[in-house]
Amino acid sequence: MRVLLTGASGFIGRYALKALQRQGLEVVAIGRTRPQAPVRFIEANLLSITDFGPLMQQAQATHLLHLAWYAEHGKYWTSPLNLRWVEATTRLVEAFCAAAGQQVVVAGTCAEYDWAHGYCREDSTPLNPATLYGTAKDATRRLVMAVCAQHQVPCAWGRIFLPYGYGESARRLIPSLIDVFRGERAPFGVNAASYRDFLHVTDVVEGLVRLLTTGVSGAFNICSSEPVRVAEVVTTLASLLGADPEPVLALATEGPGEPSLLIGENLKLKALGWRPTLTLAQGLERTLHGEKS
Template identity: 70%
Template sequence: MKVLLSGASGFIGQYVLKALQQRGIDVVAVSRSQPQIAVSFIKADLLSMDDFTSLVQQARASHLLHLAWYTEHGKYWTSALNLRWVEATTRLVEAFCAAGGQQVVVAGTCAEYDWQYGYCREDTTALNPATLYGVTKDVTRRLLMAMCAQYGVRFAWGRIFLPYGKGESIARLIPALIEVFCKKRPPFGVNVQAYRDFLHASDVAEAFIRLIIEGANGVYNISSGEPTRLADLVIKVASLLGTDPQAVLALPAERTGEPPLLVGENLKLKALGWRPALTLAQGLELCIQGVMN
C-alpha cells in the first residue's frame, strides 16, 4: 500500500500524515508547502495544475486520500474557491483512477446535511446544504462516486463534523475560548443551550486511516456521536484553566440562527472497528497544553 495524501500540511492533514507514518504506511504528500514531518513530498498547487496525470505517475500510489480544500475560517462558507476545488478534485481523482488506483478516500463535511434534523444519520438524513461550501462538497461527492464506480475503484467519503485540536485556527471556538480564559482576548457570547459534536483531530485522522485499511466503500460520518452542550464545553475549558466560566456564559450569543443540535451518527465507522481514543476532556487538555507550552 502506498498513499498519495493531499492537504498534508493542513490542520487535519498533519494528523493524518503522522498516523500513516506511525503505521509504517508508505506515503507521498502533495501540498503547496513542505509538511513539518519528514516525508516523500511533491510540491504542487492543485488549483493551478494543468496536468494531474504527471502528478499521479510521479507518486505511483495505490491509494488516494484527498483532504485538500479551501478552509480559511469565516470565509470558506461562501468563497468562490469552493467551485475551483470541485474541478481540481474531480480532475485529480479521474487521473488517479485512470492510472490504475485501487481506492479513493475523500474528506466531506457535515455541512452537506439538512441541519434542521439535528441528528444526522448516514443513510437516511436529508442532504440539503445551506452554504456554497456544503453544496460544492455534496456535488463533488456525487461526481466522484459516479466516476469511481465507472472505473471500478473503491470510494469512501468521510463527512467530518466538528474537529478540534492543536494546529486549528485560533478563530475557531475552542482555541478562542482558551484565549478568553487566558485573558488573551475579550470574552464573547455563545449559544450555550446548543449541542454540538466535537471530535479531536487525532481521532479524525484515525477514522480516515481506518477507511483506507478496511478498503471501505460508501459514505461515513466522522463524528463522536456524542452531543456536547456548549455551556458544558465552556465550563470544561474554564475549569481546566482554573477560572470562572461566567465571563462567557453571562454574555448573549453573538451568532444567531444556528441549529440547536448538530450531531452525527457514527455506526458505520464503528462497524469497521474505529472508536474515538480521546474523551472531550482529554482532548481539551491536549489543546491547552499545546497553547501553554
C-alpha cells in the first residue's frame, strides 16, 4: 500500500502524514512545499498541471488522500481559487483512477450542508451550501464520485467539521482566544451561546486514515457529534491559562448568518470502528502544550 498525499504541509496534512507513517504505510507527498517530516516528495503545483498522468507514473501509488485546497483564513469562503481547485481535484482523481488506483479519500467540509438544520445527518440533511467554498466542495464531491464510479474505484468523502489543534492558523478562534488569555491581544466578542462541533486534529486524521484503509465509499461526517457551547471553549481555555474569561464573555455577540447550532452525526464513521479519543479539555490542553502528534 502506497499513499499519495496532497496538502501534507497544511494544518491537517502535517498530522495526516505522521498518522500514516505511524501505521507503517509508505507515503508519497506532492505539493509546492516539502513537509518537515522525512517523506518521499514530489514538488508540483496542482493548480498548474494539465496532465496528471506522468505524475501518477512517478508516484506509483495505490491509495490517494487528497487534502490540498485553498484555506487562507477569512478569504477561502469567497475566493475564486475554489473554482480552480474543483477542476484540479477532478483531474487528479481521474488520473489516479486511470493509473489503477485502488482507493480515493477526499476532504470535504461541513459547509456543504444547509446550516439552518443545525444537526447535520449524513444521509438526510439537505446539502445547500451558503458560500462559494461550500458549493465548490459539494460540486467536487459529485464529480469525483462520478469519476470513481466510472472506474469502479471506491471513493470516501470526509466532511470535516471544526478541527482544532496546535499549528492551526493564528487567526482562527482557539488560537485567537489563547492570545487573549496570554495577554497578547485585546479581547474580542464571540457567539458564546452557540453550540459547535469541535474535534481535535489528531482525531480528524484518524478518521481520514480509517476511511483510507477500509475500502469504503460514500460521504462520512468527521466530527465529535458532541455539542459544545462556545462559552465553554472560552472558560476552559481561560481556566487552563489561569486567566479571567469575563473580558471575552462580556463582549458576546452573534455574527450575521451564524447558526445557533452546528453539530454533525458521525454514526457511519463509528460503524467502521473509529471513535474520538480526546475530550475538549484534553484537546485544548494538548493545543496549549504545543503537541504536534
